[in-house]
Amino acid sequence: MTRVLERPAAGDGLIEQARAGLDRATTHLLGLQDPAGWWKGELETNVTMEAEDLLLRRFLGISDEQLTAQTARWIRSRQLDDGAWATYHGGPGDLSTTIEAYAALRLAGDPADAPHMAAAAAFVREHGGVEHSRVFTRIWLALFGEWPWRLLPAIPPELVLLPAWMPFNVYDFGCWARQTIVPLSIVRATRPVRSLGFSLPELRTGRRPPPPPPLTRRAGWLHQLDRAARGYERVAGRSLRRHALRRAAEWIVARQEADGSWGGIQPPWVYSLMALHLLGYPLTHPVLRAGLEGLERFTVREQTPGGTVRRLEACQSPVWDTALAVTALADAGRPADDPALVRAGDWLVEEEITTSGDWAVRRRNVPPGGWAFEFDNDGYPDTDDTAEVILALRRTPLRHHPSVHRATRWLVGMQSRDGGWGAFDADNDRALVAELPFCDFGEVTDPPSADVTAHIVEALCAQGLTGFAATRRGVRWLIRAQEPDGSWFGRWGANHVYGTGCVVPALTAAGIRPQHRAVRRAVDWLLRHQNGDGGWGEDMRSYRDAALRGRGASTASQTAWALLALHAAGEHHSPAARRALAWLVGTQRPDGTWDEPQYTGTGFPGDFYINYHLYRLVFPISALGRILRDTAQEDR
Numbered sequence: 192m193t194r195v196l197e198r199p200a201a202g203d204g205l206i207e208q209a210r211a212g213l214d215r216a217t218t219h220l221l222g223l224q225d226p227a228g229w230w231k232g233e234l235e236t237n238v239t240m241e242a243e244d245l246l247l248r249r250f251l252g253i254s255d256e257q258l259t260a261q262t263a264r265w266i267r268s269r270q271l272d273d274g275a276w277a278t279y280h281g282g283p284g285d286l287s288t289t290i291e292a293y294a295a296l297r298l299a300g301d302p303a304d305a306p307h308m309a310a311a312a313a314f315v316r317e318h319g320g321v322e323h324s325r326v327f328t329r330i331w332l333a334l335f336g337e338w339p340w341r342l343l344p345a346i347p348p349e350l351v352l353l354p355a356w357m358p359f360n361v362y363d364f365g366c367w368a369r370q371t372i373v374p375l376s377i378v379r380a381t382r383p384v385r386s387l388g389f390s391l392p393e394l395r396t397g398r399r400p401p402p403p404p405p406l407t408r409r410a411g412w413l414h415q416l417d418r419a420a421r422g423y424e425r426v427a428g429r430s431l432r433r434h435a436l437r438r439a440a441e442w443i444v445a446r447q448e449a450d451g452s453w454g455g456i457q458p459p460w461v462y463s464l465m466a467l468h469l470l471g472y473p474l475t476h477p478v479l480r481a482g483l484e485g486l487e488r489f490t491v492r493e494q495t496p497g498g499t500v501r502r503l504e505a506c507q508s509p510v511w512d513t514a515l516a517v518t519a520l521a522d523a524g525r526p527a528d529d530p531a532l533v534r535a536g537d538w539l540v541e542e543e544i545t546t547s548g549d550w551a552v553r554r555r556n557v558p559p560g561g562w563a564f565e566f567d568n569d570g571y572p573d574t575d576d577t578a579e580v581i582l583a584l585r586r587t588p589l590r591h592h593p594s595v596h597r598a599t600r601w602l603v604g605m606q607s608r609d610g611g612w613g614a615f616d617a618d619n620d621r622a623l624v625a626e627l628p629f630c631d632f633g634e635v636t637d638p639p640s641a642d643v644t645a646h647i648v649e650a651l652c653a654q655g656l657t658g659f660a661a662t663r664r665g666v667r668w669l670i671r672a673q674e675p676d677g678s679w680f681g682r683w684g685a686n687h688v689y690g691t692g693c694v695v696p697a698l699t700a701a702g703i704r705p706q707h708r709a710v711r712r713a714v715d716w717l718l719r720h721q722n723g724d725g726g727w728g729e730d731m732r733s734y735r736d737a738a739l740r741g742r743g744a745s746t747a748s749q750t751a752w753a754l755l756a757l758h759a760a761g762e763h764h765s766p767a768a769r770r771a772l773a774w775l776v777g778t779q780r781p782d783g784t785w786d787e788p789q790y791t792g793t794g795f796p797g798d799f800y801i802n803y804h805l806y807r808l809v810f811p812i813s814a815l816g817r818i819l820r821d822t823a824q825e826d827r
Contacts, residue, residue: 205773206822212776213815215783217523220516220808221531228538230516231509232805233491236794237278238266239288240457240503242295244486246331247461249298250385251468253483261492261501263299266292267307268500274310279731279790279800281744286318287328287632290394294332294387303393312393320396325632330375334465335387340379342400344628345420347427348376348435351442355552361442362552363624365637366571366615369549370446370459373439374466375629380424380436381469403628410626417628440470444478446549448567451485455565456506460486505794505801510542510562512805514579519809521586522816528588536587539580543594544572550605553617557604560597573614574605575643575683578650585653599654602647603661610664611639611672612647614683633795640682641672641690645697652700666701669694670709677712678740685749685791685800687740688729691717692752696759705761714760716741717753718767725770726750726778728789734796747785748803750775751810754818763818772818775811784808 224230241262248254269276269292275284276292293311301308315321321332332338351373353360361369403414443463446453453459464482472479489504517535525532539562547559548570561577563569577598584595607618620638624630648665656662673679673694674687681689691713698710705711719741721727726745733739743749750771757768779785785807792801 205769205776206819208776209772209815210819212779212783213523213812213819215779215781216808216812216815217520217525217783219783220519220812223805223808224516224531224535226534228513228534228536229509230512230535230805231507232512232803232808234504234506234508234792235502235790235802235804236505236799237285237288238269238276238292238295240505241266241501242291243331243457243461244503245295245298246291246334247464249387250334250383250465251474253474254298258501259299261499263296263301264495264498265500265502266295266299267301268495268497270307270311273314274307274312275314276311278798280788280802282731282790282800284314284318286315287324289315290321290324290328291331293394294337294391297389297391298387315394316396320398321391321394322396322398322400326629327632330378332391334378334383334385336384337387337391340382341421343379344417345424346372346376346379346629347420347424348373348380348439349427349431350376351439352435358621359624359627362549362616363619363621364635365613365619366549367454367456367458368630368633368635370454370456371462372629373442374453374459374462377436377439377466377469378462380432383469409623413623413626414628436470440467443467446570447478447482448565448569450488450565450567451481451483452489452565452567453482454571455563455568457489457503507565508803508805509566510539510576511564511579512803512809513539514562514576514583515805515809515813517583517586518579519812519816521583522813522820524816524820527586527590532587536584536589539584540589540592540594542566543598544569545597548572550616553619554604557601558597560594560599560601562598571615572601574602574612575614575646577602578643578646581650582646582653595654599651599656602650603659606661606664607639609639610668611641611644612665613637613639614643633798639668641669641679642681642683642693644668644672645679645690645693649697649700652697652702657701662701666698666703669698673709673712676740677716679713681793682796683793684752685729685731685793686733686796687716688720688727688749688752689791692749692756695756699759705759710760713756714762717756721753721767721770725774727753727771729791731790731793731800734793744789745774745778746787746789746791746807747775747778748787748791748806748810751814754814755810758814758817758821763821768818772815775815785811 245262271284275289278285278288289311329338333340350361355362404411453463491502493500513535517532544561545559561572562580563572564576581595581598605617613619614637616637619636625635644665651662678687679690679694695713722745724745727749728743728745729741730739730743754771787807790800790802792803794801
């Protein structure tokens with residue numbers, strides 16, 4: 192067990208101990224900076240990344256014995272006592288994740304009658320078997336003859352031919368979904384079957400899959416549409432289908448990033464490799480070769496007592512991490528000309544995206560600008576990263592750099608009709624597509640969210656645009672979006688603690704007084720949900736169970752989010768804030784960081800979660816820095 196520093200009493204000496212803790216944390220963060228200027232913490236998800244990597248390699252015929260063994264060690268290490276695999280630390284076993292992990296371990300040579308495998312298979316059967324798994328898992332099984340293609344929803348490649356104004360065109364989907372759907376449509380149309388070398392009858396129950404929704408619901412009519420689409424596939428004109436497949440392939444190739452990925456994220460990456468290979472692209476083709484080589488950059492290897500383990504990041508977050516690190520160090524008192532901030536600012540400016548991407552389909556007249564999440568993701572800048580980079584660069588000598596002004600103009604142009612902002616696209620909110628039968632996993636659209644809108648409002652205010660029409664519309668959107676309990680939903684972080692921690696600082700930056708009813712309701716919600724130990728936490732199950740909003744074991748990042756909101760609301764001297772300070776100082780490790788195995792980042796609410804390894808450091812630094820700065824000013 193990691194030794195922690197002695198917890199101080201929330202009284203005399205707390206501020207001095209907080210200053211010492213802040214110094215330790217900033218020293219640790221500075222030590223993580225790359226010489227090129229960036230920061231990047233590991234982005235940890237779940238074992239479907241590794242399982243699907245092994246299945247992909249089997250499908251392409253490029254399995255490697257050593258790589259497989261290293262990956263299998265990691266998958267085994269994450270198995271729960273009941274035989275299942277979860278999607279986040281402390282979470283319950285997940286049926287589809289367990290099926291994919293089981294199949295990958297069978298590929299690695301684990302026998303079905305081994306105790307850990309028998310336990311996994313028993314969990315799968317108990318929870319409905321393959322028949323009740325999500326569509327994506329059944330697609331992976333269909334690739335190897337373990338599920339009939341005819342029983343999978345249709346994903347016609349002709350979707351790529353639809354104009355952007357028609358329902359169900361690919362631009363109705365969020366960027367991550369459209370990048371996945373286009374290659375999947377090729378895979379679904381070609382219906383390949385490769386050999387696993389074994390079968391998986393032990394994962395079946397023999398029961399029928401769940402029935403479709405009734406026709407009294409919209410989803411029921413969409414299931415009927417799916418039946419019609421599957422019927423169309425049997426009679427589709429060959430010339431039209433060939434044209435659609437060719438256009439889909441061209442669409443995919445045009446969106447490959449410089450690092451070989453697609454969108455810098457795992458799902459479209461693996462499906463694009465398979466789709467192009469099925470259309471005749473050899474593994475030696477430059478597109479496929481770059482794609483396969485690029486996977487190594489997303490690979491983490493670690494030495495353990497049991498041998499080397501290998502895992503994959505679903506994506507990487509250097510731009511995001513660097514922006515947050517710059518803001519944290521500036522909050523901690525580092526001057527704008529500090530060498531670490533200067534190096535980071537120079538690197539961020541070089542990462543600016545000045546070309547158009549899919550976002551321009553709905554915003555043709557908006558000039559490009561902004562930043563993406565990853566090292567190489569020029570096709571998909573996002574508004575959230577762009578806002579955070581603007582806020583970071585304003586804390587460096589580059590605060591007036593032309594890239595900041597271009598990014599500000601782009602953010603204003605990306606505002607949705609209702610006044611809020613989505614992450615990657617404007618007005619990407621056609622809810623109908625989410626009820627299509629193949630959309631049973633994760634968000635598939637990108638409507639405005641409170642956390643993203645808050646960051647953008649804060650960035651616009653920092654740019655001196657507090658009274659600007661777009662900013663005012665964003666503030667009104669945020670106030671309308673407040674939940675009845677006083678919190679805000681967190682789309683990209685867990686969950687209402689994150690949303691509230693984002694929105695309150697944005698509102699006060701926009702001139703909303705701390706006495707405003709929306710701010711007071713948010714503070715009251717936070718105070719009601721503070722844990723007995725002084726911290727805050729929120730379990731990922733709160734995305735499905737409203738009773739768990741703001742409830743969970745205390746974590747450093749979530750406690751910091753609550754503190755940032757309390758500070759913005761003028762509550763940084765309150766007993767609640769002092770108890771939270773005491774919790775942060777008392778749980779800090781001697782090396783300056785915090786233990787945080789909990790996942791506090793979100794990919795898809797309810798389905799896919801992320802542990803950003805840098806969150807446990809940058810957010811506490813910002814919270815401690817802001818509170819100690821104001822305390823010092825008030826003591827003068």
